[in-house]
Amino acid sequence: MFCKPAFAASTALALLFAAPAFAEGRPAALIISQSGLGDQSYNDLAYAGFERALASTGIEGRTVESKEVVAQADEILRRASDAGFGLILDLEFAHGEPIAAVAKDYPDINYVILNQVVPGDNIASVVFREEEGSYLAGVLAAQMTTLPGVEGINEQPILGVIGGTKSAGIDKFIVGFIEGAMSVNPDIDVKVGYSNNFADPAVGMQMANAMYDDGADIVYHIAGGTGIGVIEAAKERGAFAIGVDTDQDGLAPGHVLTSMVKRGDVAVERIVADYAGDKFPKGQTISLGLAEDGVGLSPMEHTKDIIPADVMAKVDAARAGILDGSIKVWDVLSQGAPDYLK
Amino acid sequence: MITEILFSALVMTTPLVLASLGGLIHRSSGIVNVGLDGMMLLGALVALILASGGNWAVALVGAALSAGVAGWLMSLGITRLSANEIIVGLGLNIAIAGAVRFYLKAAYGSSGNLRLPDVSRLPKIDLPLPGPFGAVLSGHSVLTWIAWALVPLTAWVLTRTALGLRLRACGTSAVSSAAIGLHPKRMREGAGFVAGALSGLAGAYLSIGVVGLFNEGITGGRGFIALAAFYFGANRPWATAACALLFGIFDAVQIRLQGRGFPAELIQTLPYIMVCVVLLLLGLAARRRAEGKAASHG
Numbered sequence: 001m002f003c004k005p006a007f008a009a010s011t012a013l014a015l016l017f018a019a020p021a022f023a024e025g026r027p028a029a030l031i032i033s034q035s036g037l038g039d040q041s042y043n044d045l046a047y048a049g050f051e052r053a054l055a056s057t058g059i060e061g062r063t064v065e066s067k068e069v070v071a072q073a074d075e076i077l078r079r080a081s082d083a084g085f086g087l088i089l090d091l092e093f094a095h096g097e098p099i100a101a102v103a104k105d106y107p108d109i110n111y112v113i114l115n116q117v118v119p120g121d122n123i124a125s126v127v128f129r130e131e132e133g134s135y136l137a138g139v140l141a142a143q144m145t146t147l148p149g150v151e152g153i154n155e156q157p158i159l160g161v162i163g164g165t166k167s168a169g170i171d172k173f174i175v176g177f178i179e180g181a182m183s184v185n186p187d188i189d190v191k192v193g194y195s196n197n198f199a200d201p202a203v204g205m206q207m208a209n210a211m212y213d214d215g216a217d218i219v220y221h222i223a224g225g226t227g228i229g230v231i232e233a234a235k236e237r238g239a240f241a242i243g244v245d246t247d248q249d250g251l252a253p254g255h256v257l258t259s260m261v262k263r264g265d266v267a268v269e270r271i272v273a274d275y276a277g278d279k280f281p282k283g284q285t286i287s288l289g290l291a292e293d294g295v296g297l298s299p300m301e302h303t304k305d306i307i308p309a310d311v312m313a314k315v316d317a318a319r320a321g322i323l324d325g326s327i328k329v330w331d332v333l334s335q336g337a338p339d340y341l342k
Numbered sequence: 343m344i345t346e347i348l349f350s351a352l353v354m355t356t357p358l359v360l361a362s363l364g365g366l367i368h369r370s371s372g373i374v375n376v377g378l379d380g381m382m383l384l385g386a387l388v389a390l391i392l393a394s395g396g397n398w399a400v401a402l403v404g405a406a407l408s409a410g411v412a413g414w415l416m417s418l419g420i421t422r423l424s425a426n427e428i429i430v431g432l433g434l435n436i437a438i439a440g441a442v443r444f445y446l447k448a449a450y451g452s453s454g455n456l457r458l459p460d461v462s463r464l465p466k467i468d469l470p471l472p473g474p475f476g477a478v479l480s481g482h483s484v485l486t487w488i489a490w491a492l493v494p495l496t497a498w499v500l501t502r503t504a505l506g507l508r509l510r511a512c513g514t515s516a517v518s519s520a521a522i523g524l525h526p527k528r529m530r531e532g533a534g535f536v537a538g539a540l541s542g543l544a545g546a547y548l549s550i551g552v553v554g555l556f557n558e559g560i561t562g563g564r565g566f567i568a569l570a571a572f573y574f575g576a577n578r579p580w581a582t583a584a585c586a587l588l589f590g591i592f593d594a595v596q597i598r599l600q601g602r603g604f605p606a607e608l609i610q611t612l613p614y615i616m617v618c619v620v621l622l623l624l625g626l627a628a629r630r631r632a633e634g635k636a637a638s639h640g
Binding site: 035036037038039040166191192193194196197198199200201202203205206207209210213225228229232251 | 346350353354447451452453454455457548552553554555557558559560562594597598600607610
């Protein structure tokens with residue numbers, strides 16, 4: 001028997017959203033962002049945290065994935081809201097405004113948005129203090145860049161950083177990195193570039209090569225797919241890159257010094273646990289930094305052998321300083337760009 | 343610094359030269375090919391898959407053939423089904439982007455990025471040239487040299503061979519060329535295959551020449567810059583290649599100027615602004631020449 005595609009699609013949607021609607025511990029939904037499950041990055045990481053949280057809390061949960069996740073934001077959010085979920089976690093950055101509008105109409109459902117602050121009584125916003133993790137990457141890189149006897153490292157105190165676009169969200173990483181580097185060596189030269197594109201590895205490679213030609217030996221990228229070209233350039237030149245968001249150390253083993261990891265899984269896990277424990281942070285902004293294990297450096301599996309203990313000790317000291325508040329890392333989102341980046 | 347900029351410019355220019363020559367040939371036959379970017383994307387993916395555990399030459403042939411077939415099919419839609427060339431071209435770009443995305447997900451469970459083991463990269467040719475010449479010209483991929491060799495070859499074929507004359511006749515007037523026994527539809531379909539094949543090579547250059555991996559944004563809109571290049575080059579191969587080179591140079595300059603105290607947003611518009619400025623100056627010079635001629639005749 002054949003049914004019309006439209007009917008099949010709506011049946012599938014109905015099945016997807018046909019969640020049992022018990023009052024206590026209503027199920028949770030995770031709306032996957034545009035890059036989709038299987039992105040080996042942001043979505044997969046958040047999904048892993050979601051799975052762990054479901055297993056430990058016993059809450060039921062489903063993922064919502066759509067190719068039209070941006071174009072049909074309102075529709076997807078409303079359908080999920082009508083389907084009996086008590087908690088809707090949204091990974092899509094473009095859902096900031098739609099979620100504010102939809103949440104108003106469903107006061108007894110809890111919404112979560114990541115990487116931005118959306119006001120609303122039943123919305124929790126999760127932001128990451130990427131500047132803190134980037135600061136540690138800067139402390140590490142600034143020491144390594146003049147370290148004698150390491151292959152691929154020259155004696156000049158020059159680093160590079162490549163952002164995908166010039167915006168406060170990206171400059172947050174860049175400024176954290178520069179501040180960390182300057183805390184080690186105030187005279188360090190950190191070259192800053194913007195690729196204007198998050199998916200063009202050829203451009204990332206050219207930009208990284210330009211920085212390596214100018215004496216840089218370690219280049220930090222915050223540029224998605226463009227950054228993959230930065231890592232490739234590091235591998236080809238025998239120099240170093242620093243990865244971002246997920247542990248990218250394995251993309252070019254030995255040539256990715258470290259990665260500034262953003263733990264979307266920790267965020268999702270925490271929120272679901274709060275929800276299960278009836279402590280959902282309604283209307284609040286949750287900021288995850290080093291202290292909450294929301295950001296941090298990768299375990300440096302492939303590079304730990306070339307990083308001397310005293311260098312690592314300084315990184316640990318910087319980490320301790322941030323944790324006890326003696327080091328305050330500049331936050332571009334709340335403080336604006338510092339003079340050297342204007 | 344200058345030699346590094348020029349080296350980088352040649353790298354950035356190679357895919358533009360290949361794709362714009364393809365577009366130029368297709369346009370000479372009478373079809374404006376808006377689908378270059380999609381065919382480039384297809385070529386980039388096919389090349390990487392074939393080069394993984396394989397041979398770069400096979401990968402190049404595969405990229406050229408697959409993208410060539412895409413270009414041929416696109417032309418069929420225009421010649422046999424009378425579809426609008428702009429719509430078909432844009433549609434092809436969207437269709438290929440969607441198919442690539444689906445294939446990556448279905449075959450590799452990955453979205454957007456693809457890295458494969460043992461990729462056979464395009465070989466680089468080292469030239470024993472002295473000083474700055476060596477720094478600029480040595481170490482480029484074999485495809486860069488093929489691209490530049492294709493410029494005079496295309497010019498020669500278009501102006502000095504029967505095939506080129508027929509191609510251009512079909513482009514000038516389908517009705518008249520059919521009247522003298524040519525087959526403008528077949529000519530356009532063949533040119534569509536060539537345009538696709540060259541775009542496929544451009545994509546292969548990006549994936550197995552420059553970076554050794556695939557990303558769904560790897561073309562970076564270069565198919566559309568190639569479109570601009572053959573438009574501005576007015577179907578002349580050398581002028582088209584010069585346009586592509588101009589863009590490549592300013593793109594390389596843009597990359598090197600960043601981090602030297604100039605505002606990033608302004609610098610990134612440099613390639614586009616400079617190409618407009620140069621074209622404006624060329625246009626003014628041409629007009630002055632024309633006026634001068636008119637005056638001397640008057």
